[in-house]
Amino acid sequence: MSTLEGRADEALRRIGVHLDDPADGTLVARTPITGEEIGRLRPSTADEVDAALTSAHKAFQSWRSVPAPVRGGVVRQLGILLTQHKDDLAELVTLEAGKIPSEALGEVQEMIDICEFAVGLSRQLYGKTMASERPGHRLMETWHPLGVVGVISAFNFPVAVWSWNTAIALVCGDTVVWKPSEATPLTAIACDALLKRACIDVGADPEIHQLIQGPAAVGEQLVSDSRVALLSATGSVRMGRTVAPVVAARFGRVLLELGGNNGAIVAPSADLDLAVRGIVxxxxxxxxxxxxxxxxxxxxxxxxDELVRRIADAYGQLEVGDPFDDGVLVGPLINEASFTAMATAIDKARADGGEVVCGGDRVGDGESYYASPAIVRMPEQTSVVRDETFAPILYVLTYSTFDEAIELHNAVPQGLSSAIFTTDQREAESFLGPEGSDCGIANVNIGTSGAEIGGAFGGEKETGGGRESGSDAWQTYMRRATNTVNYSDQLPLAQGVDFG
Incomplete structure (x- = not known):
């Protein structure tokens, strides 16, 4: 057993998972840190996926009737267990996703935060009471559990995105079937084990959560099954184009979190020290x-020129390497395909007249893929800039008027996160206004990443339009009923209709 495989095994054991090594295990967990195998599992069969959906659907029949504050007790206990095993789960995140420990710990903290949010939410699933036009009548809205929620998550946030969906879905009275990324099966096993333990600790049915693992075919089964009332899928725009029509054809609901080709405007009045930190x-x-x-x-x-110089200087101080090593701030790309996509994008940018200021080179060799973050100055926003490349490439464009900056910013098909660095209040307010950023997230004097769980997370255009986490995102996981109660002895019709 290698050192990293041993670390993964020990972290799992501390969480309470004893991972077997099945002879027919074709789902291989590899760490992007070295490229080596750190675990082997057997993927879910079609029959097992069907059984998981059957169990989740059956569990929903009783879970939906459990009072919401009682349902919140499961999520409260999950938050407690996550706090106890924060270091263990973060270690698995680093091993499978390649994040530096600080970011991995931050991701687990995000899980703890959403648990706290969801527990409070379990007592705040509010409906509205509206004024009725008819005397002796009351008009109101009530919210009810939706059903089975299918969750398909990506490698880059292997645990946080699952927790956003699962914590909210459970307090809303839904059950969950989760299909994680093939690249991060060990973190998924750990999360499932902690949630099942939380259920047992508070006397809830562990069947309210089901874990299925494997290749794309496993997810396709989840997408197409009519028992899945809501499918929440995080991934590429290409995946969204495949998933959305299938769910729509069976009249299911879909929550999509897709690509994000995020931009930041840096105005002449910007605090450049602040901007550089946020950008880097x-x-x-x-x-x-x-x-x-x-x-x-x-x-x-x-x-x-000054901004690019400052960013390049900061990039020169970023250490790229093993995320477990002290001082490292940039870990590995997830696999060879990611590095190839980065190299291809940089070559295309050069062909379009771009100037590579720094970075873009592979760091090290072997079966892992590290790359130095790249800065590329572009004469215009060509197709390579409009397409998202999931790698550390920063394209720099210039503008002369604020209207031109907004036009450049919005002239991409994605619409997730955005930012402006300025001390001009008019520019800041205009950026946040209806003629400013067209993204689901718009920030002032802060970067595009690092969202808090209190706000709804998601984007517009090809990002998919979904919203997860805070604010009123919970409504996605429930169905709304409009109720009219007649407490009089008359039967007046709406709109003054007289039916004799």
């Missing part, structure tokens, strides 16, 4: 593999 973390953090990673900087021509 947003662009290079998680090796550029966040859906909210900064891909485009749109900077005023009067300060472009």
């Amino acid at each position: 973390f947003s662009a290079a953090g998680t090796a550029g593999q966040r859906c909210t990673s900064l891909r485009r900087v749109i900077v005023h021509e009067s300060i472009a």
